[in-house]
Amino acid sequence: MKTILRNACIILLAASTLSCVTIRQGNVGVKRTLGKIDPDFMEPGARLYNIFATKIITVPVRTENIEVTLELPSKEGLNVKADISILYHIEKSKATEIVGEIGMDYESTIILPVFRASAADVTAKYMAKDMHTGNRFEIETAIKEQMMKIIGSRGFEIEAVLMKSIQLPQGLYKAIEEKLEAEQDAQRMEFILLKEKQEALRRTIEAEGIRDANQIISEGLTPQIIQYQTIEAYRELSKSPNAKLIIGNGQQPILLEP
Incomplete structure (x- = not known):
């Protein structure tokens, strides 16, 4: 018991x-x-x-998202405020190393410092307007690649860096808008000029066609042909049942209705 x-x-x-x-x-x-x-x-x-x-x-180890707001330097020395998302995940095989060597506060310990340094290094090579135009994807890719060079071997996989919102200095916004308007006006004028050139070409071709046709007709109107057609006109008039008075010299008849 x-x-x-x-x-x-x-x-x-x-x-x-x-x-x-x-x-x-x-x-x-x-x-x-x-x-x-x-x-x-x-x-x-x-x-x-x-x-x-x-x-x-x-x-x-799933995909995590870090939202960051910071001011990025540009090539011309301006500060551009940006809202950026960092999408990343941890490799399973590196999880124990990350906990043992870095700890669970790895976002503030390594990811964010590396991101800030990489973002500043990349954007300093671009003009401020490039962050607001078609070069944005190029900048995002460059920041991602720069981060992966530093922390990729530590077990972090940066999936994407997304620049969601860009706030340019007010004066630069106005300059970009004016430039875009000027480019649109130039494109509109090019279209008008092209249309006018096409219309002028059409008229030239039409005039040349009329000129060539008249030239062919004038070359074919010999005195004999004119006389022959006059006789034919007399013949057709003679077939009419109506009474008519024809005055002419055999070349140019004048028709008078009684």
């Missing part, structure tokens, strides 16, 4: 030191036992651990 009670006490004591944690999808578990990090990460699922000696740290 005493043995049974002793075993029961041992079981209850062991059970009281155990706890269960559930690692959800999109996360992995990192086990720390007596201050030492286990090199193998734990896949999603339920896990038992000793609450006095072990701690299970949940590390997200």
Whole structure:
């Protein structure tokens, strides 16, 4: 009986030191036992651990989004305010290293400082207007690549850097709008000039056609042909049942209705 009670006490004591944690999808578990990090990460699922000696740290490996607002320098020395999203995730195989070497505050410890330095380094090579036009994608890609050179080997995968909102200095906004309006006016004028040139070409071709036709007709109107057609006109008039008075010299008849 005493043995049974002793075993029961041992079981209850062991059970009281155990706890269960559930690692959800999109996360992995990192086990720390007596201050030492286990090199193998734990896949999603339920896990038992000793609450006095072990701690299970949940590390997200799904895509995370960091929203940042900062002022970026431009090539001409202006400061451009930007709202930027950084999309990243942690590689599963590097989760234990990140927890052991950097800690769970890795966003403020490494990702954001590297982003700020990379963004400033890249945008300083571009004019302020480039951040507001078609070069935005090029700038975003350059910042991402610069970040990956620094922290890619540490287990962080930068998926994208998205410049969502760009606020240029007010004077620069006006200058860009004026330039765009001038370019639109120039394009509109080019279209008008092209249309006028096409219309002028059409008229020239039409006039040349009329001239050539008249020239052909005039070259074919010999005196003999004119006389022949006059005779034919007399013949057709003679067939008419109506009474007519024709006065002419055989070349140019004049028709008078009685």
